Amino acid sequence: MPELPEVEVVRRGLDAHVVGHLVTGVEVLHPRPVRRHVAGPDDFAALVTGRRILGARRRGKYLWLPLDSGDAVLGHLGMSGQMLVQPPAAIDERHLRVRFRLDAPYELRFVDQRMFGGLAVSHGGAELPAEIAHIARDPMDPDFDDDLFSVRVRKRASGIKRILLDQTVISGVGNIYADEALWLARLHGDRPGLRLHRKDVVEVLAGVRAVMQSALAQGGTSFDALYVDVNGASGYFDRSLQAYGQEGQPCSRCGTPIARVSFMNRSSYFCPVCQPKPRARRAR
DNA sequence: ACTACGTCCTGCTTGC
DNA sequence: TGCAAGCAGGACGTAG
Known part of the structure; x- marks a missing residue:
């Protein structure tokens, strides 16, 4: 499940x-x-064929390749998307979806089992595709505004986990890193943004950056080969997770078994002692 | 503007 | 053994 660090590794590749x-x-x-390329697959192919790729950029979990036409190929890996660089003779992957032939001894392949991800040509999108103008800057962006983030979080009634997953507030954070950051900050995901102190927001943001940096440090080093692969380049998932997926395992701070609850049709993991659930307030 | 929920996808795992 | 349900979940559309 690629979140920001995994997507950044792909971008570098x-x-x-x-x-x-x-x-x-x-x-x-x-x-x-x-499917996001409304004019259809043939138009997609026509707009990209014959163009030179000028860069590889990222915001949050979105990637785009600026082309010499001023357009860009905008992509999202979704749950299971991969960008592979392969010799043309290599057998097609089972879930190969799009092939880009290059003036190189290899080709670029978009492989995606579950197809939550996708590609589209963004017209004039070389600098920043209009399609993702609503996506907030990510916490690794030098122009990310910590103060603005704090202000926005503290205006929202939603739980902090929901806010972390809202790509219009902060991008690049998915379920795994949200749980890890909240564990680091000792905050329960249901704590309403409205009732967080500025200090809490500072800590959760520091937690987000810490887990992302450590993932990047592990995943970002191993892709020298002529091969760009979210899963292959990873090792992300065997790195030590403190909360995510650790149901029943002792919290490394206090020994209490990590709890799991269902949330938005997915799972949240947290330490019930270090991250106490907020008390319900009586309505007045 | 904010909030919450359902939907899209496939394949692996679990349960009867 | 076989089949169905459950689960994984990012982003978006829609409704309130």
Whole structure:
């Protein structure tokens, strides 16, 4: 499940291997991953074929490749998306969805089992695709505004976990890093933003950055090969998670078993002692 | 503007 | 053994 650090590793791989190359052909093998390209798969292919890739950029979990036409290929990996760099002779992956032939001894492949991810051409989107203008800056962005984030969080009635997952407030945080950051900050995800102190928000933001940096430090080093792979380059998931997926395991701070609750059709993991649930307030 | 929920997808795991 | 339900979950559309 790629969140910001995984997507950043992919971006670096694309930067190293596909930037500067000419796209000599595009093959869309399944229509669903280009569903956001409203004009359809043929138009998608036509707009990318013959263009040179000028860069590899990222905001939150979105990636885009600026083209020499001023357009950009905008992509999201969703749950299971991968960008692979492969020799043309390599056997097609089972879930290969889009192939980009390059003026190189390898091609770029978008592989996605569950197809929550996708690709589209963003018209004039080289600098910042209009499609993702609503996505907030991410916590690794030098222009991320910590004070503005704090103000926005503290105006919201939603629980802090919901807010962390809201890509219009802060981008790049998914279920795993949200749980880890909240554990670090000793905050329960249901604590309403409205009732957090500024100090709490500072700590949760520091927690987000800490878990992302440590994931990046582990995943960002191992992709020298001519191969960009979210899963292959990872090792993210065997790194020590303190909360996510640790139901029943002792909290490394206090020994209490980590609890799991269902939340928004997914799971939240937390330490019931270090991260006490907020008391319900009586309505007045 | 904010809030909350349902939906899209496939394949692995679990339960009867 | 076989089948169905459960689960994973990011982003978006919609309704309140």
